[in-house]
Amino acid sequence: MAQISLDKIFKRYGAVQTIHGVDLDIGDGEFVAFVGPSGCGKSTMLRMIAGLEEISGGRLTIGDKLVNDIEPKGRDVAMVFQDYALYPHMTVAQNIGFGLKMRGEAPATIAEKVAEAARILQLEELLDRRPGQLSGGQRQRVAMGRAIVRKPKVFLFDEPLSNLDAKLRVEMRTQIKRLHRMLRTTTIYVTHDQVEAMTLADRVVVLRKGEIIQHGKPLDLYERPNCRFVAEFIGSPQMNILSGRAVSSDRGATVEFDGGAITLPRLDAPSGAAIEIGLRPEHLQPCPKDQADFIVDVDVLEELGSDTLAICFLNGRELTVRIPAEESRNTGTRLPLRFDRKHLHLFDSASGARLDFAA
Ligand SMILES: Nc1ncnc2c1ncn2[C@@H]1O[C@H](COP(=O)(O)OP(=O)(O)OP(=O)(O)O)[C@@H](O)[C@H]1O
Ligand SMILES: [Mg+2]
Structure with missing residues (x-):
């Protein structure tokens, strides 16, 4: 089980506070999207959940475990970044299997899991190539492959599609949706693209200046925005x-x-x-x-x-x-x-x- 619970989460950098007491419960298997304008704190929230950023105040639980002081590798989460962060000198297969190798899994087990991820993500033909020999969308799939082989409790995505052209973004969006339907892993997906958020997520969380302004099912936000900010943010073209x-x-x-x-x-x-x-x-x-x-x-x-x-x-x-x-x-x-x-x-x-x- 991997529900995530944020209880009055704060973030301060020195004297500057950027996240102001966020409360949010995410259900096991739920797909939640964080949206909001640049600088509103989406990446900061995600990085605190991943353990890459210290939490200044409040309680964060994953599963039933308080994880505030637990290192990233003890949290059983996998993060996919905007820039993919692949190792250029490794093949696709090595990139996908790297985390498992570091965990000390047997080569035969790694090969099996890499093959399964490659099948799911249609990367089978590309396993021997290096990242420099791949298109943007293929690199993106390798980054996702690396996340899924670990079978984490939680997926965290930070604008994973923002470097892709419009057509590929739409294709990858569908892939991510299928992947979630197949794996049912609790997912938090950060984007500033409200269309992506609406089409992917069970629930959309709208942030502004380090606070949640409204959260709900995509159509509820569209039909009953609680303020002008959400009304103008959700829907395209704008209200x-x-x-x-x-x-x-x-x-x-x-x-x-x-x-x-x-x-x-x-x-x-x-x-x-x-x-x-x-x-x-x-x-x-x-x-x-x-x-x-x-x-x-x-x-x-x-x-x-x-x-x-x-x-x-x-x-x-x-x-x-x-x-x-x-x-x-x-x-x-x-x-x-x-x-x-x-x-x-x-x-x-x-x-x-x-x-x-x-x-
Ligand atoms: N290391 C840091 N020191 C001080 N302030 C920081 C630091 N990192 C982030 N911030 C500030 O925290 C706020 C939230 O930043 P964050 O990166 O979470 O925004 P974001 O919503 O992900 O924006 P974007 O859509 O541009 O990626 C911003 O005002 C940013 O300037
Ligand atoms: Mg960001």
Whole structure:
């Protein structure tokens, strides 16, 4: 069993604190992704779990064991880094088997385990090559092979795909997903690519400045971000944000903005409060003029084939709208749009916190 538990984990470098008391429980076999902007502490968190970085405060348990003061090799975790860290003078087979050799396993056992990993990762043809004779994606698979032969309790990945081109990233993403389905090893996967996090993980943890802002299933974060930061971080293209103001009325509350107004039966914000209105590109629909919530000026059409992104302006404010490809041919310069109230997000302008309302 390898559940991981972080209990008020802190990290300080001298007087500077970079991780501010993180609490998180990761279940046995769970795949968790850490996402967040550069410098938010993703690698630091992972390195503390691996034992490569000292923990300044709090308790870290893996399985049922407190591991704060246990060295990396006593934690039974395997880490895969962004730069792969392969040994250039060793063959693929030697690289994969190196950790086992260091543990003193018998050559026959090592050969068997290396062959199994090579089969899983489709590296069988490449076992005699050296890293310099491999492509980026192949090197990445060797690095994963080295991690899986050890059959660790936990896999830790730090942006393992960020050096690969876009097509290969998507392929490797699928490989990693298959691998997890096969091995069911508890995994923490660091990335700043929210699409990677959403597609791979059972649960996504969003970090900002050394704190967890929200964690949950990918679709829960997408559908109910608890603040503007998460709303804009999750989803691609990014959520559109309009500035508005709450006005109480006898029919409930109205959120007024430059170019329109939305009336809601109930809104948990005082009259006059400044509000951010969040609408995802895929939730804005072209419609007849008399049904529109607002009308935008179309600036640029980006035809993706499957659908089209319309970059538009609403009184000088840029908005992205995702429209079906067949509709893009009929799109004029003025585009009336509506949205379903169930896809509306409202945030308090001052704090960024999600506001509750009845749709
Ligand atoms: N050895 C160190 N001494 C002082 N500060 C450090 C040290 N290592 C990291 N930091 C700081 O800790 C914070 C978190 O860094 P970390 O590398 O964990 O970020 P990250 O989320 O992995 O970013 P990226 O997406 O760029 O990899 C940063 O502000 C960084 O400057
Ligand atoms: Mg990092």
